[in-house]
Amino acid sequence: MDTLLVEPAGLEQVESALERFFEESKARAARIGPGYHALWETLERCTAGGKRFRPRMVMSAYQMLGGRDLANAAEVGAAFELLHTALIVHDDVIDRDFVRRGIPNVSGRYRTIAEGAGMSPEGAHHVGLSAGVIAGDLALSNAYRLLERVEAPPAVRRRLGDILDEAVFASAAGEFLDIETSLDPAMPSLEAIVDMARLKTSVYSFEGPLQAGAVLAGADEELIARLGDFGRDAGIAYQIADDLLGVFGNETRTGKTNWGDLREGKRTALLSYVSARPEWEDISALVGSPGMSAADADFVRRILVDSGAKDYSSDLAAEYAARARTHLDSDVVPSALRSALHPVVTAVVDRVH
């Protein structure tokens, strides 16, 4: 998540919760051995430096709905941040990415170590992925652990557990559908693209954190449902915008090449749209081809602009952003929360305009 306007109180408490968790874990790991300690340090580095988008959602909902125990809510925020780490570490394994935010990720670090130990490139590649599997498992399981630290009545705790569970269930489904659709040479329908965006992004980044903050603050069911609706549409808008940036974005700003997604043939609203137009014939052989050159990518981008796919996607992101705003206008949303969340939607859409 690149742009953030919401600045709730309590983010330092989230940092403290994460720091405490990693200090404890590293001390435990050191008792097993220096190698395991180093794995935990690597995982900590993967968690550092993020924008803390999900904790911000948790803390915003919690405070704007009258919650006062910031340290307690911060454990919920930290749990979602650790879930985020788990998902990106395993997503990188699945995408065979060895770099994130311009620096080696878990897999990148251990691939390098294995190469240094004289392993074949293929063997080192797999050692890197394996270390990523293990590190992601640690982050995932500890998201549940951090949530257990939250002080709350049993019914609230159960509810928080259900929200985290739904986030994991949906994110895994989204990852899996991504793989499944990549096996199908036909481009998925726009509906399928939107469904995947909801599963992969909305649930764990928007719906879950907002609802968890609200539940902990004691919000009523109608408001919790509205926050779910808001989160769903805001997340879809975010994902469509993110896919646009993945193809047209400035490489320096996004920290990744704006070319990988095309070469991978990543299923996006852009490709879904253009695949139903005659221009598709000119680019279908290039998209998803491992040998794609920079010039090929420029050509594909040109077609995506000329066919109207770019405008279509950017309008679609704006449309979901507008829907997200409508949910905020419901009477059940207190004005403080409304004021906190409107800028989130603006930020999502501004990224692509």
Place this chain on the structure above:
Amino acid sequence: MDTLLVEPAGLEQVESALERFFEESKARAARIGPGYHALWETLERCTAGGKRFRPRMVMSAYQMLGGRDLANAAEVGAAFELLHTALIVHDDVIDRDFVRRGIPNVSGRYRTIAEGAGMSPEGAHHVGLSAGVIAGDLALSNAYRLLERVEAPPAVRRRLGDILDEAVFASAAGEFLDIETSLDPAMPSLEAIVDMARLKTSVYSFEGPLQAGAVLAGADEELIARLGDFGRDAGIAYQIADDLLGVFGNETRTGKTNWGDLREGKRTALLSYVSARPEWEDISALVGSPGMSAADADFVRRILVDSGAKDYSSDLAAEYAARARTHLDSDVVPSALRSALHPVVTAVVDRVH
């Protein structure tokens, strides 16, 4: 775990708990799509057909210490069984194994599907591993979910959570050290081999399930500590015996080739022992070599016998089994539990004699 003599009551309740969990999860997954439903079916198949060793440990400790709510304890048993599924699914990803118990595992199934969709062998291989990463994540996170279902006072719940956490923390450490030692051309010390056995096997298969059952039954700290000691040594004995079977076992009985471990160069007490002897020169180039033939394997096995490595390992397993028995003889262990656990140790050692 191959041989089982303990037959506590309540195993049907464990089956019911697992069945209920998978029915609920498949119904949820079906609402997302048929592909995700099929992934859950595959995960269910990976969980079916096991010997339920860990649930047996949970239920034995619970009942022999006076626990009466079998349905409640069964949720703990089911949680450990799901953790076991998670660990074997991810272990297979790390070992690049596509078959388990003679049938395709998660990765095997999805590799075949990807090949059928026209993917390159390398691409299909990675699709298989990716599906394994996702399926293992679902099993891992839901082990925590099943534990949340247990009815118990807050202090007991926290303790159960700590035990599950320790199992995950130790198993991940064991997997990671396995990778780390495989990068080192030198064979690890026997001490390191025993440490890895404890981390990979004792904690999640013996110590954790026994202690969890005891905690739920309200056992006192001294008994819980003794069960930990017992579990540690019984698990080490089991792992050393299992490594022996991996090299000398009957393929039909173990369901895997008794050759893969040698070709992979799996670090075992056998290799640790022989690597300090002059015979090592004759086989060091063969062990861990991808091109190892059946005749090479026979030659290595002969050296392992003649050098005394086989006897040494089998004595070592017996020694840890004897230590495990000593812990049972403590006065704090009620005789019913002692009678239930002695046969477990016998079964572990009998496998290799």
